[in-house]
Amino acid sequence: FRALPETMLTTDIHCVTRWSKLDTTWSGVSWRDFIEAAGVRFSLDASHLMAHCENNFTTNLPLDVLDDPETMFAWEYEGEPLTPEHGWPLRLLVPKRYFWKSAKWIRGIEFMAGDRPGFWERNGYHMNGEYWREERFGW
Secondary structure, three states, X not given: OOOOOOEEEEEEEEOOOOOEEEEEEEEEEEHHHHHHXXXXXXXXXXXXXXXXXXXXXXXXXXXHHHOOOOOEEEEEEOOEEOOHHHOOOOEEEOOOOOHHHOOOOXXXXXXXXXXXXXXXXXOOEOOOOOHHHOOOEOO
């Protein structure tokens, strides 16, 4: 990942438990640069991604949400390498969703033809998690 173009982003983060942190700074590789460098060509039926992480954590995201200039794989937070607590070595950062969608400890990604729930979504969190719509819980 470090050989890819580095992107810096300042954005707000919002937790499902109703706290926010404004103007956080992240560095990493943008989703778009990653997809281009990896040579990913999406099939017509690919519509979602499942992020697979340590400890069997997963989260689902629509591909159109990921295709945003602010989405990235982050390795730094506030000018310092990510700590294990915050997702070292790599975290998926999805600023336009609640922070549980910014999956820590990324191990792999799976492209899917349809949507299916990840860990928190199976445990009651909303499938989409858009904070402007307050999509916290799925029930």
